[in-house]
Amino acid sequence: MKQAYKTILALFVLFLSLVACHATPTRESTGEYIDDSTITTKVKTALLTDKNVSSGSISVKTFKGTVQLSGFVNNAEQVRQAYEVASQVEGVKAVHNNLIVKVQ
Secondary structure, three states: OHHHHHHHHHHHHHHHHHHHOOOEOOEOOHHHHHHHHHHHHHHHHHHHHOOOOOHHHEEEEEEOOEEEEEEEEOOHHHHHHHHHHHHOOOOOOEEEEEEEEOOO
């Protein structure tokens, strides 16, 4: 009888761990979280290496493959260039560009 309880408990714990990793419309699964972290890193790296974008003031966040850019840049061309750079990164499904041009 003890073995049956242990088996049921083990199955219950397995079930809970699977449910906890399940995605919802407002929450990523564990795999999606890892994928999004990778995309964020790739976008940040691409922005840092692009000499046409002053990326020091750009924040990058990713949720389910959609990248959000926010922060301040020097001109409208940098807004456009940051969007282009981010949209070309592998795994990016969409880019929401919320960058603002600094008032000079």
